Amino acid sequence: MSNKAWSGRFSEPVSDLVKRYTASVFFDRRMAAQDIRGSLAHAKMLARQGIIAAADLSAIERGMAQIAGEIERGEFNWNLDDEDVHLNIEKRLTALIGDAGKRLHTGRSRNDQVATDIRLWLRDTIDLLDGLFATLSHALLDVAEAHAETPLPGFTHLQVAQPVTFGHHLLAYVEMFARDRERFADCRKRVNRLPLGAAALAGTTFPIDREFVARELGFDGVCANSLDAVSDRDFAIEFCSAASLTMVHVSRFSEELILWMSPRVGFIDLADRFCTGSSIMPQKKNPDVPELARGKSGRVFGHLMGLLTLMKGQPLAYNKDNQEDKEPLFDTADTLIDTLRIFADMVPGIRVKPEAMAAALRQGFATATDLADYLVRKGLPFRDAHEAVARAVRAAETKGCDLPDLTLAELQAFSALIGADVFGVLTVPGSLAARNHIGGTAPDQVKAAIARLRAMR
Ligand code: ARG
DSSP states (O other), X not given: OOOOTTGGGXXXXXXXXXXXXXXXXXXXXXXXXXXXXXXXXXXXXXXXXXXXXXXXXXXXXXXXXXXHHHHHTTOOOOOGGGOSHHHHHHHHHHHHHTHHHHHTTTTOOHHHHHHHHHHHHHHHHHHHHHHHHHHHHHHHHHHHHHTXXXXXXXXXXXXXXXXXXXXXXXXXXXXXXXXXXXXXXXXXXXXSEEOTTXXXXXXXXXXXXXXXXXXXXXXXXXXXXXXXXXXXXXXXXXHHHHHHHHHHHHHHHHHHHHXXXXXXXXXXXXXXXXXXXXXXXXXXXXXHHHHHHHHHHHHHHHHHHHHHHHHHTOOSSOOGGGGGGHHHHHHHHHHHHXXXXXXXXXXXXXXXXXXHHHHHHTTTTTTHHHHHHHHHHTTOOHHHHHHHHHXXXXXXXXXTSOGGGSOHHHHHTTOTTOOTTHXXXXXHHHHHHHOOSTTSOOHHHHHHHHHHHHHOO
C-alpha cells in the first residue's frame, strides 16, 4: 500500500494505468511557484491566527525555500505516485521538516488550493501578455507612421474599393489589439479573487482570516461563496475567450500578410527569417509564420470549446473534471505568448512596396466614389451622381483606362456639372486627403491617430 495522502481508507492501490490517468503532476508542476506562494500565505495566516505555532511557520518557510531552490535547479524529484503539484510539494516539505509540514494543510483543501494556484498563474500570465500587446502595438505604430501617406487599395469583397493609406490599414489592427488588451485587463479583475478559505467546499471550522491571505497574495478580494470558489472555472474560460478573439485578429492580419506577400499581389515582403523555402521548389519563399499563426488560431478556439464543455455538466461543487482545465489553459497561454512575441519581431521587418500598391490602385476605379461626391457637391442628388459615375466607369473600362485618364470632354458627357477642377478629386492623394475627420484615412488624421495611440500606455 502506498503512503498516498488519502490512502487510509483504501484496501488496494490503484493500478498503474489509473495512477497515470488520474495524475496531473506532469503538467500542473508548472504552477509550483504559485503553489508555494499560496502555501506560504496560508501558513502565515495560520500562525497569525494561532492555528499553528510560530515555530511551525518558520519551519514551513525554511522548507519551502529549499523546495523552491530544488525546483529551480531542476533537482526536485517529481513523482507520479504523489498525483499532483500540491501533494508532491507537501510530501517533500514533510520529508524536510516533519510534523510542521503535515500541519500546513490545516483549514485548506486541494480544491481551494488548486483554484488559488490557477488564479495566481493566470494573473501572472495576463500581466505578461499586457506587456507583449504593448510591444506589438508599438511595432505596428512605427510601421504605420512610416507609411502614414503610402496609398494602398482599400478592399471590400476583396475588390478594390477606395484608396486608404497603409498606415491607416495597420492602425485598424492596433485598435483590435487595444480592445483585446482591454478584455484581458477586464478578465483580470475576476481572476484576481482569492478562493482559499473555501476549503473542500463548505469553508472551514478554523478561525481563518481570508482577507489577510488575499492581501498577502495581491488579490483584490475573496471569492464570496465557498462552493463557487472551488468549482467554477469561468475565469479561465473568459481568458480563453479573450485569447480566441486575439487569435481571430492575428489570423486576419496573417491572412492579409500572406495575400500581400503572394507574388500575384506583391504589396510587401517579409524578412527571410520569418519564411521558409520548399524542399522541392527552389524558387519558393513561404510566409510560414503567418500561416502557422492562422492555423494556431484553431487550437485556441478548440481549447475554449473544450473548457466550456468541461464545465457545463458539472454539479456543484468541485469535481475531478476540473483537473482537465490546465492543459488547454496552458497551451492557450503558450500559443498566445509565442504568437504575440513573434509578431512583434516580424512587424518591423515588413518591407512595403509602394509601387505595387499604387499599380493596384490604378486598376480598380478607386476614386469613383470621389467623383460621385464631387457631383453631389455641385448639386446633383447622390443617387443620380452614383448613376452618372457608373456610366463613366463603364466608359473607362471600355477604353482600358482609369477614371482620371478620361479627358474633361469625355467626363462631361456623363454630367455637365463636371469642370476642370474634377481632376483634383480623381487623384489618389486628393481622395485620401479629402477623408479628413476622426477615423478617416487622410494622412493628417492617420498621424493624429498615431500620436493618440502612442500616448496611451
Ligand atoms: N489535481 C487536482 C486538480 O487539478 C487538484 C484538486 C484535487 N482535489 C481532489 N479532491 N481530488 O483539480
